Amino acid sequence: MESNGSVFGLSADKHIAFLFPLRASWALSYVRSYFLARIETTAYSKLVDAFLKGIFSAQTCLCSFFNQVGISAFLQNLSLQDMQCIHLKTCIPIEEHARSIFTPFAFKALQHELLLAMQYAASEMANGSYNVHHFKQVDGERLVIWIPENEQINCSCREFESSGILCRHAIHVFVVKNYFQLPNKYYISRWQKGTAKRSH
Numbered sequence: 001m002e003s004n005g006s007v008f009g010l011s012a013d014k015h016i017a018f019l020f021p022l023r024a025s026w027a028l029s030y031v032r033s034y035f036l037a038r039i040e041t042t043a044y045s046k047l048v049d050a051f052l053k054g055i056f057s058a059q060t061c062l063c064s065f066f067n068q069v070g071i072s073a074f075l076q077n078l079s080l081q082d083m084q085c086i087h088l089k090t091c092i093p094i095e096e097h098a099r100s101i102f103t104p105f106a107f108k109a110l111q112h113e114l115l116l117a118m119q120y121a122a123s124e125m126a127n128g129s130y131n132v133h134h135f136k137q138v139d140g141e142r143l144v145i146w147i148p149e150n151e152q153i154n155c156s157c158r159e160f161e162s163s164g165i166l167c168r169h170a171i172h173v174f175v176v177k178n179y180f181q182l183p184n185k186y187y188i189s190r191w192q193k194g195t196a197k198r199s200h
């Protein structure tokens, strides 16, 4: 609080003084290690907003609301069958494999990370971990810890722990290691289409 007060001049603000001790409950940097399923992202907020605007009006009753949610869920399940229509954007085998497993929402998120992964380079360190850095951004450097025994990968950006989608840094290391598909553990059930069809 002292640093906030001195840097931003907020010491006297009662609202800030109340919020600061509770920062672990609201500040993104503190909740980065917890699974939030991307609900904190702008893309998710826009999706929910567009959905609610599409089914709500001044006359909408609660019963009608639940009916509309049910219909939307049914239509979404149907659209999963058209998943193959989502175009691949790279020729990396990881992308095609992920498309066969992930829901459209999750696949598009992973596809975005996969595209950005191509902008990074990885330097292997003495302990087998990787320093992954962006070709241009000086603050785009992350530490990726790789444990080959159980194909465990951990990135300092904590994207996977937070969203369940592997980050560009970890994906880059998998590409460097010549993986054609991500290990099964990185397809969490929350993001799989038809979890019941899992073969592992």
Ligand SMILES: [Zn+2]
Binding pocket: 142, 155, 156, 157, 158, 159, 167, 168, 169, 170
């Ligand atoms: Zn990362």
